[in-house]
Amino acid sequence: MVVRVKNEIKIDESFYKVEEIRQLTNETFSVRLPKARFRFRAGQHISLSIQGDYQSREYSIYSGENDENLEVLVKEVQGGYFTPKLRKLKPGALVEVHGPFGKFRIDENYRDTHKHIFIASGTGIAPFRSMVRTYPELDYTLIHGVRQGDEAYDRHEYADGRYIQCTSRDKQGDYHGRLTGYLKEAQFPTDSRFYLCGNSDMIFDALEILKEKGFERDQIHCEVYF
Ligand SMILES: Cc1cc2nc3c(=O)[nH]c(=O)nc-3n(C[C@H](O)[C@H](O)[C@H](O)COP(=O)(O)OP(=O)(O)OC[C@H]3O[C@@H](n4cnc5c(N)ncnc54)[C@H](O)[C@@H]3O)c2cc1C
Numbered sequence: 001m002v003v004r005v006k007n008e009i010k011i012d013e014s015f016y017k018v019e020e021i022r023q024l025t026n027e028t029f030s031v032r033l034p035k036a037r038f039r040f041r042a043g044q045h046i047s048l049s050i051q052g053d054y055q056s057r058e059y060s061i062y063s064g065e066n067d068e069n070l071e072v073l074v075k076e077v078q079g080g081y082f083t084p085k086l087r088k089l090k091p092g093a094l095v096e097v098h099g100p101f102g103k104f105r106i107d108e109n110y111r112d113t114h115k116h117i118f119i120a121s122g123t124g125i126a127p128f129r130s131m132v133r134t135y136p137e138l139d140y141t142l143i144h145g146v147r148q149g150d151e152a153y154d155r156h157e158y159a160d161g162r163y164i165q166c167t168s169r170d171k172q173g174d175y176h177g178r179l180t181g182y183l184k185e186a187q188f189p190t191d192s193r194f195y196l197c198g199n200s201d202m203i204f205d206a207l208e209i210l211k212e213k214g215f216e217r218d219q220i221h222c223e224v225y226f
Helices: 083-087 122-134 179-185 200-212
Strands: 002-005 008-011 015-017 020-023 028-034 045-050 056-060 069-075 094-101 116-121 140-146 163-167 193-198 220-224
Touching: 015 028, 028 094, 045 069, 045 083, 056 069, 056 094, 056 122, 069 083, 069 122, 116 122, 116 179, 116 200, 122 140, 122 193, 140 179, 163 179, 179 200, 193 200, 200 220
Parallel strands: 116 140, 116 193, 140 163, 193 220
Antiparallel strands: 002 008, 015 094, 020 028, 028 069, 045 056, 045 094
16 A cells, blocks of 8 residues: 655555566566565565455565565566566565465475475475575475476476476476476385365365375475465
């Protein structure tokens, strides 16, 4: 909200100036904001709107808890209402941020002792990058389902052997085929902690596969985007 105080314009604390729109692929970009006083836990999401626009959308936080910027990773949805406008913003544009929201966070009871299996489709990788940046000692494997090899957003940040890209439309990935195909073939320690994030079809299928492999529902956390 913009409040007029006498002749000055005071900008509400929930408004942030865009620092950078970082284009990662033709369709996917990140929005970098100053972190200011914003506090969150890795895995949580924010609600974002553009100044002067009445609609808002939710985005997982892509940056780590201790990073200098607050960053989100966004896929431009063709024909979508919000994402084409967001992508066109220039540095200095104002966006409104609310949150943080959500309980999709690393369970501290298992954080230092258990293997974490992160399962993401597309931009569903966002909360996992935040977790990995926040907890560098975490024992994890990140399984990322995308269409093409160029969708391995910031892959170089993950230590060797921790990031497994599954590509369904080209052969550039570590695994050629759908993420669910990889999950069926893979073996995980029986006490692994699973975190699933992305579209509901992937999450539903992955839950079924993990159930068939004998994992309990309370070992599995989910964040559904759409
Ligand atoms: C908790 C939560 C966290 C989220 N975090 C992220 C995130 O980190 N990054 C991100 O890109 N999105 C994220 N989303 C989805 C996001 O909130 C919007 O739905 C998305 O950006 C589309 O907005 P739009 O206005 O352009 O499309 P709309 O006009 O709202 O929708 C158009 C259609 O696109 C579908 N759609 C939505 N997202 C996608 C997608 N990624 N790929 C293909 N189709 C899609 C919708 O189901 C709808 O049918 C999250 C959603 C939730 C609930």
